[in-house]
Amino acid sequence: GPPVSMKWEHNNSYQMSIDDYESERGSRREKSELVIPREVRLHLIKKDGVSRREIRDVIVENKKIREQSRKNKVQNQNSARETFMHSVKKIVPPFLKKTKQ
Secondary structure, X not given: OOOHHHHOOOOOOOOOOHHHHHHHOOOOOOHHHHOOOHHHHHHHHHHOOOOHHHHHHHHHHHHHHHXXXXXXXXXXXXXXXXXXXXXXXXXXXXXXXXXXX
């Protein structure tokens, strides 16, 4: 679904030390607690004046990015496998020759 950050603007912020933050932040939330349901995201985004077309365009763009990322991951895995096999082919034949002698 669409990211909430489409029209996100920060509020005024304040500074605090890392030690103060760590002592005040409370317990960490579970991953499931960090997910904003699609309907809630859509409501927040529409409330900020984002059009349906803008939402659709961002969803399509995000799908393209995820697909490209997936393809890159597969290509990197294949490249690593090919590099490993190339190394094995360089090492194994000389080793086999030594063991036959």
